[in-house]
Amino acid sequence: MNLRQLIQPAPDWLDAPSPQRVAFVALTACAGLALYGFTVGYWRDPIMGCYVAVKLPLLIALTLACNGLLNGLLGLLLGTGLGFRQSLLALLTSFALAALILGSLAPITFFLAWNAPTPESPGASAAHSAYLVTHTALIGFAGITANLHLHRLLAVKAPTAAAATATLLAWLGGNAFLGAQFSWILRPFFGTPGLKVQFLRDDPFDGTFYEAVWHAINKISGGFGLPALCVLMLFLTAPILHAIYKNHRTTPRP
């Protein structure tokens, strides 16, 4: 098994979810995420880099483990015909692709961390913001690419394109919803300057990602949280739906 098979999977890729194949894909995802994760945390502190190298694969593993039953059920009920192990392999393949993209960018992000002003310097706050934006953009790009890839995989297996899209959206919604909360629990990742370097915050289960986002949006918009959230959701969902719709036309049929 090699990386090309993972990046350009054959139409029967999901037909044989053997333990070896699942283990290969999982290890690839872990390696890519660990490599990238190290560069994410490295800017704050090399120890932080090691923590994030562990936490990033852990985030994916926890999300997939907690949503495993739900993903399998949705895969069956939404008509793709995928069983539980096939669903797991499909999702792992998608995460592994994102991990490969991010892992391949790790030397560049390491270079970025190496050259950024240190967390102790006067320009640390601006550097931290730029660092956040850069990594958010990279993770967003890897995530969108991996999901379009997953959609193509599903479309090959599903009897209709609509079934593939429905399954993708259901998986995406469920995993994003829970994954965001796990990212909150497993914080810090980037390591805010001034806060101490630690594996988990002292109160990891205090509050939720969504409450924090809601308070932030409400504060920024001067109390107009709901309209601001609606506009934000529109800006986020419209390109995703457009990309999936366009993907229908490029999806290879068996």
Place this chain on the structure above:
Amino acid sequence: MNPQDIPSPVQPPPLEAPLPDQLDLKTLFEALLRRPQALVARLAEPNHGATGRFAIMAVVSILLFGFVLGCFAKHEQLWAAPAKISAGLIFSALICFPSLYIFSTLAGARVSISQLAACLAGALALAGLLLLGFAPAVWIFAESTDSFGFMGTLAIGSWIIAVAFALKFLKSVIFATGGTQKAPLTIWSIVFLLVTLQMTTSLRPILGRSDVMLTQEKKFFLQHWGDTFGTSLKPAVAEKPDL
């Protein structure tokens, strides 16, 4: 005429093998998810023994999901929430079953009472399984937030998604047994959903805690949700007097 010009005969789709005589839990689980049509056909035959197994599947799943909801307030809610949710669901199913039979017959279905009871139990088992799928995520949030609004939305959202799949299964039952009209089942679905949502208020408190196990105060569920949406599990910290 060349041999390659001869059109190949159209192959009919392969027939699905019938379900085995012994419907154990694993077979029922698989059939519910993968082969609902074959399951409906099998349930039309006598001595399938599926109703009880589906009911057990539904009750165990709902009890586990209820336990997860009870983890939000902990203490007596760890047993009270699963007990109330299970009792509420069984009660809702029982009071809605007569209308389901009438409405499915109105839709044109030729389904016996025992077959329909098995199908309703199967639909609830499917909803229960989906709730089990949501349970780990709900538990994570139950341990993280104190907001009744957030937890309530999450629990109700999970229930609505689960019941949507259960109702889709019931719809396939109606059409597989000769039904031709959608409207009666749509109306019944709305009624069933409203009944289960009202249960969240009639059996309150489910998420929070109270001195009494069941309140006697009558309230419509929207009003109750509106009253509690912005509240929190933790009492507001009283400000110290400025001495």
